[in-house]
Amino acid sequence: MHSEEIEVRTGSSEVVHDLTGECERFLRSAGAEDGLLNVWVPHATAGLAVIETGAGSDHDLLAALHDLLPADDRWRHRHGSPGHGRDHVLPALVPPYASVPVLGGRMALGTWQSVCLVDTNGDNPVRRVRLSYLAG
Template sequence: MATLVLDVDTSRRRLVDLTDDVQQFCSGRGDGLCNVFVPHATAGVAIIETGSDDDLVDTLERLLPRDDRYRHSHGSPGHGADHVLPGIVSPSATLPVQGGKVLLGTWQSVVLVDLNRDNPRRSVRLSFISA
């Protein structure tokens, strides 16, 4: 299994497009599966249509308001919402790869979702398993 860990800065954006990094990692590897995984309790990976970033963030903020309703209450106000996020946006996605090319749809992108303002440094592990 081939692996690569990306270091991602989320201090200026809540969604970070990983599509080019994933494609570059898979290029030349033939057929198989690529797993994209964030080993964090407050972030996730989504496959979304390019251009839907703001809609996804707005929807998640409506679903997970940043207030004092959460029992998990350390960190910044509303940080408990960050810990609920991976229950809605999975911390991983597995993508089919054929001939070294990730088989995404025309408008699909792989994005890191991170609404947490307490930790702007994220690791993303890419793993490739050959067919």
């Protein structure tokens, strides 16, 4: 197994951050052939999604999450910025992990798929992401 932790600066606003390039770089450095890439976010307020980016789907995801998890005072978890409790519910809907098959050293993603970090928590502008490659 080959593993590496990267740092991602998400800033203070909601974001869908494309990790695909970082994942590809990691697989090259690991000398990957066939196996499995596991991506893990060790945070209670962020998740990972395999989604199309650049055509508005990333913004649609954030809008849908805003509808499902509004940043208001309904949440019992109340520290941090207003509505922060919703950020702690996010990983139940957008899990903190993703596993992607690797074939011939490349992720076996569909044409429009990207591996993305989903972060709605403006209180934590820096995230860690653990990339692990397991050879098949």
